[in-house]
Amino acid sequence: MAGTVITITSGKGGVGKTTTTANLGVALAKRGKRVACIDADIGLRNLDVVLGLENRIVYDIVDVVEGRARIRQALIRDKRLPELQMLPAAQTRDKTAVNPQQMLRLVQDLKDEFDFVIIDSPAGIEHGFRNAVAPADRVLIVTTPEMSAVRDADRIIGMVESAEKPKPMLILNRLRPGMVKRGDMLATEDVLEILAIDLIGIIPEDENIITSTNRGQPVAFEAKTQAGQAYGRIAARVLGENVPFGVFQDSTPVLARLQKWFRNPNGGSGA
Amino acid sequence: MKLESDALVTVRGTREGVLIALGDGDWNEILAELERQLTRPNAAAFFRGAQISIETGQRFLSESERAQLQALLGAHGINVGVVAPAAPQAPVAPQARAEMYTRHNGDIQALMIRRTLRSGQIIKHSGSVVVYGDVNDGAEIIAAGDVLVFGKLRGLVHAGAQGDDSATIGALSLTPPQLRIGGHIAASPDARGKKTRGPEIACVRNGRIVIEPWRV
Numbered sequence: 438m439a440g441t442v443i444t445i446t447s448g449k450g451g452v453g454k455t456t457t458t459a460n461l462g463v464a465l466a467k468r469g470k471r472v473a474c475i476d477a478d479i480g481l482r483n484l485d486v487v488l489g490l491e492n493r494i495v496y497d498i499v500d501v502v503e504g505r506a507r508i509r510q511a512l513i514r515d516k517r518l519p520e521l522q523m524l525p526a527a528q529t530r531d532k533t534a535v536n537p538q539q540m541l542r543l544v545q546d547l548k549d550e551f552d553f554v555i556i557d558s559p560a561g562i563e564h565g566f567r568n569a570v571a572p573a574d575r576v577l578i579v580t581t582p583e584m585s586a587v588r589d590a591d592r593i594i595g596m597v598e599s600a601e602k603p604k605p606m607l608i609l610n611r612l613r614p615g616m617v618k619r620g621d622m623l624a625t626e627d628v629l630e631i632l633a634i635d636l637i638g639i640i641p642e643d644e645n646i647i648t649s650t651n652r653g654q655p656v657a658f659e660a661k662t663q664a665g666q667a668y669g670r671i672a673a674r675v676l677g678e679n680v681p682f683g684v685f686q687d688s689t690p691v692l693a694r695l696q697k698w699f700r701n702p703n704g705g706s707g708a
Numbered sequence: 709m710k711l712e713s714d715a716l717v718t719v720r721g722t723r724e725g726v727l728i729a730l731g732d733g734d735w736n737e738i739l740a741e742l743e744r745q746l747t748r749p750n751a752a753a754f755f756r757g758a759q760i761s762i763e764t765g766q767r768f769l770s771e772s773e774r775a776q777l778q779a780l781l782g783a784h785g786i787n788v789g790v791v792a793p794a795a796p797q798a799p800v801a802p803q804a805r806a807e808m809y810t811r812h813n814g815d816i817q818a819l820m821i822r823r824t825l826r827s828g829q830i831i832k833h834s835g836s837v838v839v840y841g842d843v844n845d846g847a848e849i850i851a852a853g854d855v856l857v858f859g860k861l862r863g864l865v866h867a868g869a870q871g872d873d874s875a876t877i878g879a880l881s882l883t884p885p886q887l888r889i890g891g892h893i894a895a896s897p898d899a900r901g902k903k904t905r906g907p908e909i910a911c912v913r914n915g916r917i918v919i920e921p922w923r924v
Contacts, residue, residue, distance in 0.1 A: 562828075588827050588846045595826035599770050631844060631862075633824055 439548040444573035448589030450560030453610040458557035459487040463657035464672035466521035470552040476526035477569040478559040489653020499527040532564045537571035544572035576605035582623035606637040638671035641685040716741040725759025746784045878909040
C-alpha cells in the first residue's frame with residue numbers, strides 16, 4: 438500500500454515547521470511506522486541539525502533530482518530509530534533548483550517504501566512552498582498564537598485550497614496557557630475561529646525544545662516532556678486515533694512563580 | 709449572477725497587447741465560448757505574436773481550471789504571459805479607481821460569495837457584494853456598490869469605490885482595520901477590540917464614516 442505524504446507548512450517563518458517535521462517523524466517512527474522526512478527548504482537547510490544527522494550528509498535532494506545520486510544513497514537512516522530516514526536539502530543552491538514535477542516524481546518513489554513521507558516546507562508562498570505542497574496528500578499548517586502568524590496561515594490555507602488539496606489541519610505551536618488565562622495571548626478557540634479548519638494538535642511552549650534542537654535530539658524521544666507528549670498525540674491523531682486534547686500547565690517552575698509573586702504581589706499580569 | 713448582456717468572454721486590444729477578459733458565468737460555458745472565439749476564421753492572424761493577458765474577473769482559478777485554460781490556449785498556439793484576477797495592482801487612492809468601473813451601479817446585480825475570504829484573496833466587483841462567510845484579516849473587497857458580510861468582517865472593504873458616498877458596509881461583526889466608503893477612509897479606533905457588539909452598519913454622514921447598530 439502506498440504511503441501518505443504529509444506537508445508541514447506555515448507561510449510565516451520561525452513558527453516551528455522544521456521542529457514539527459522532525460518530532461512528528463520521530464513520533465510516528467516510534468510507533469513502528471516507516472517514515473521519510475524531506476527537507477524542502479533548499480538553500481536554508483535545517484532539518485538535519487534538528488534531527489542531529491548533519492554530519493552524515495553525503496548527497497542531497499538536488500543531487501537526486503539532477504541524477505547524481507540515487508534516492509537510496511541520499512537518504513540518511515537515523516541510528517537511534519531505524520524506521521526514520523531523512524533526505525536533506527542542498528545548502529548551496531536555491532528553491533528553483535527543483536520544480537513541482539520533480540518533487541512529485543521523487544516522492545512517488547518514496548511512497549512505495551515508506552508509510553509516511555513528511556515534507557518540511559520553506560516559509561513563504563513562492564516556488565519553495567509550491568514544491569513542498571505539490572505532492573501532498575495531507576497538509577498540516579503550523580501557526581503560533583500571534584496575529585501575524587495567524588494571518589499568514591490564513592493566506593496559506595487559501596493557497597492550499599486553490600491547489601485542490603484536502604482541507605488542511607492545524608497545529609497550534611508555542612501556546613502559553615498562563616498568558617492565555619491572563620488574556621495576553623490568543624486562545625486556541627480564537628485561532629480556530631479565524632482559520633475555520635480542524636485542529637490536529639497543540640504544542641505548549643517548552644524550553645526543552647531549544648535544548649533538544651541544539652543537541653539534535655528531538656523532544657519526541659523524551660516521553661517526559663510536555664512538548665514530546667504533545668507530538669506523540671499528534672502522531673496518534675495522524676494515525677486516525679481519537680485522542681483528547683491535553684490541558685497544559687505553564688512549565689515555569691513553582692519556585693520561579695513564587696519569586697515573581699513576592700517581587701510584585703499586586704501586578705498580576707505585569708510579567 | 710449578472711445580466712445576460714455580460715459577455716462570457718471579451719477580447720480586446722490594449723496598449724500592452726491583447727486582453728482576454730473572462731466573465732462570471734459557468735466555467736464550462738466560458739471555456740466553450742473562448743474556444744469558439746479562438747476558432748473564428750481570422751482569430752489565428754489576430755492573436756499571432758500578440759502579448760496575451762487573461763483577466764479572470766471575480767473568480768479565483770483553481771489549479772485545474774488554470775491548466776484547462778492554458779491547455780486550450782496552447783492548442784491554439786497561444787502562450788499566456790499573465791493570468792491574473794481583474795486589475796491586480798496594489799491599492800491606490802480611492803478616487804483613482806473609478807475608471808475601472810464602466811457600468812452604472814444600478815444596472816448590475818450583486819455578487820454573491822458563499823465562502824470565507826482568506827488573507828490575500830481579493831474581490832472586485834462593479835456592483836454590490838454579499839458574502840456568506842467571514843472576510844478575514846488581509847482579504848480585500850472593492851465594490852462599486854454596498855458590501856454586506858453575513859459573518860465577521862476583519863479585512864479591508866471599500867464600498868462605493870466609484871465615488872459613491874451613499875454606499876454602506878454591513879456585517880454581523882464589524883471589526884476591520886479600516887473602512888473605505890466612496891472617497892472617505894476611516895481607521896478603526898484602537899479601542900474597538902474584541903467586544904462583540906452585534907450587527908453593525910457603516911455609512912457616510914456629514915462627510916465622515918460612522919458606524920451604528922444594524923437594525924432592519
